[in-house]
Each structure stands twice: as structure tokens, then as C-alpha cells.
Amino acid sequence: MKKIAVILSIIAAATALVILMLSVASAAPSAPAQKVTFTKTTSNPTPSVDDIFTFTVNISPTGEMTLPIQVRVTDPNPDPSYLKIITSSIGGGAQYTSTIGGTGPEGIVWEGVLVPGSLPLPIAFQVQVTGIPTTALAAGHLVTNTATIADVNEPGSLPNVPDAKAPIRIMPQRIFLPLVLKNFGG
Secondary structure: OHHHHHHHHHHHHHHHHHHHHHHHHHHOOOOOOOOEEEEEOOOOOOOEEEOOEEEEEEEEEEOOOOOOOEEEEEEEEEOOOOOOEHHHHHHOOOOOOOOOOOOOOEEEEEEEEEEEOOOOOEEEEEEEEOOOOHOOOOOOOEHHHHHEEEEEEOOOOOOOOOOOEEEEEEEOOOOOOOOOOOOOOO
């Protein structure tokens, strides 16, 4: 009988411990919900020198957004030595700036209010490839274009919204020359 009482008290203590652990785990703060979906695409992931292609950033409120938020999207030119933003092509209400934040590289900036339930907002602009590093002639030159989004009024309030990235690989132009053989011997 004594053994049964000891076993029952061990089971009761283990059950109490499990209940305590579950209550602590459920009381732990969870990560804030993502209020915005933020993505980036490119029309050509492998452009060559002189090619013109389009980057598109898409911003979309999610069902977790309950109040309007004022956001700023910044999209710096990742490689001004080899990529030229075609300023006349910028859409979606974005603006070209020669220095993002006054000190950064050239790029695109959009600022506005996102409203719960609104349609996705596309921001598109064209880029021309102006060159390629000579060290990258064999494999191409990998460039990742990264846009960021921030809540203007509450910096840091969009922690679960990852940066939007679109990698491209600038490829060298291929020139095909015909080979002409002549019979000189007779």
C-alpha cells in the first residue's frame, strides 16, 4: 500500500509540473502578427549589358492589420556602377532620390498610408544594365536588390516583415562570330 501511495504522489507531482509548464508556455508572448506582405520580383533574373528590365515591389495589408499605418519603402540601387535606374519609368507613386536618407546610394522611395483591406500596391521601375565587372565575365555578376519597409510613426513596429529581395545575375553579352574556312592549298 505504501508503494502505491508513493507512486500516486509521484504521478500527481508530475501532472502538476506538466500543467505548470503548459501554463507558462501559453503565457509566453508570441511574435506579433505580420501586418503587411512585402515582396519583390524582377522581369529578368539574368540580364546582359544594355538590357532594360523591371523591378516590382508589392505591398499588401494582411488580415492582421486593423488600423491604417504610414509606411516608407526604400529601395536603393544595389550596384550603381553597373545598374542605371530609368527615372521616367518609376510608378506607383514612388520617387527617385539621388541619396536615400541624405547619405545613402541613389534609389527609389515611396511613403504613404496603408489601409486595412486595401488592394496590393505595386511599385515598379526599370533598370538598365550599363556594364559588368571584368572579373565576372565567366560566371556573371550576382547582385541582390533589397527593398525595406518601415512604419514611419512607430519605427520597429513591423518586425516580422522581412526585406523584399530580388537577385539578378548580370551576364556578359555573347557575340557569335562566323568561322569562314578557305582552301588555300589547292
